[in-house]
Every structure is written in structure tokens, then in C-alpha cells.
Amino acid sequence: MGWLSEISLKAREAEVLLGQRAPSPVRRWYPTAFPDLEYSQIQVFLQYREVAQKLGVNLKNKLLLDTINGHPHRIEDAFLCLLEYSDKLEDGDHATNFLRKAFIEGWKPRKFQSFEQARKAIPWL
Numbered sequence: 001m002g003w004l005s006e007i008s009l010k011a012r013e014a015e016v017l018l019g020q021r022a023p024s025p026v027r028r029w030y031p032t033a034f035p036d037l038e039y040s041q042i043q044v045f046l047q048y049r050e051v052a053q054k055l056g057v058n059l060k061n062k063l064l065l066d067t068i069n070g071h072p073h074r075i076e077d078a079f080l081c082l083l084e085y086s087d088k089l090e091d092g093d094h095a096t097n098f099l100r101k102a103f104i105e106g107w108k109p110r111k112f113q114s115f116e117q118a119r120k121a122i123p124w125l
Helices: 002-017 039-054 062-070 072-084 092-105 115-121
Strands: none
Touching (some): 039 072
């Protein structure tokens, strides 16, 4: 099902190149790799997406995407665990694998219960 959104995106890009459509002022990345996620889960993912990228998480990693699709009910907890551990992450691969493991093992955050709590505690957030 994700391929339909890819085709639609390519068609819109072609229309812009041919002058049939005005370019979008802001091109937002929307997770087309998550066909099984509900709208509310996608919104939670989008809330943490930018923060995860700042930490070096590779959101295009196939294993990570499959893990998120397999455990959509753990999205917020996994990302909050990532934020709690953010000062100990060594590089992007470590961050990606950490997040994947948090999804698989169902880790629960100890320090933060919401994105707002994390935002108050972490100055760069």
C-alpha cells in the first residue's frame, strides 16, 4: 500500500516540473512506510521524528521501520526511553539500534511520562 503514496508523490513532482501545478511551499516528510499505523500513532511518530533525527537515528533504516510497524503501540514509550538515554548515545547507529531494541523489548520510560516533561528537562529539545 505504501507504493501508492510513492506513485502519487512522483506524479505531483512531475506536474510541478511540467508547470501544471505550483510547488508546495513546505514539503513535509510523511511516514509512508507505516501502512498499519493509525492516525494518532503517526501523529506521535511525527512529534518525535525531528528529535530522533537530531540524535542521529536513521529513520529510513528498514529494520527500524519494520520494528515500528510491528509494535505501533509502543511508539511513545520507545521514543521517551531514547530521550532519557540521549546523553549516553555514541553515534547514529547506536541511537538507531537503541530505539529498535526499546520497541522490541517494550521498555518503559522511568524519567519522563510525556514529551512535555522531556522538553522541560532537556534544554536542547
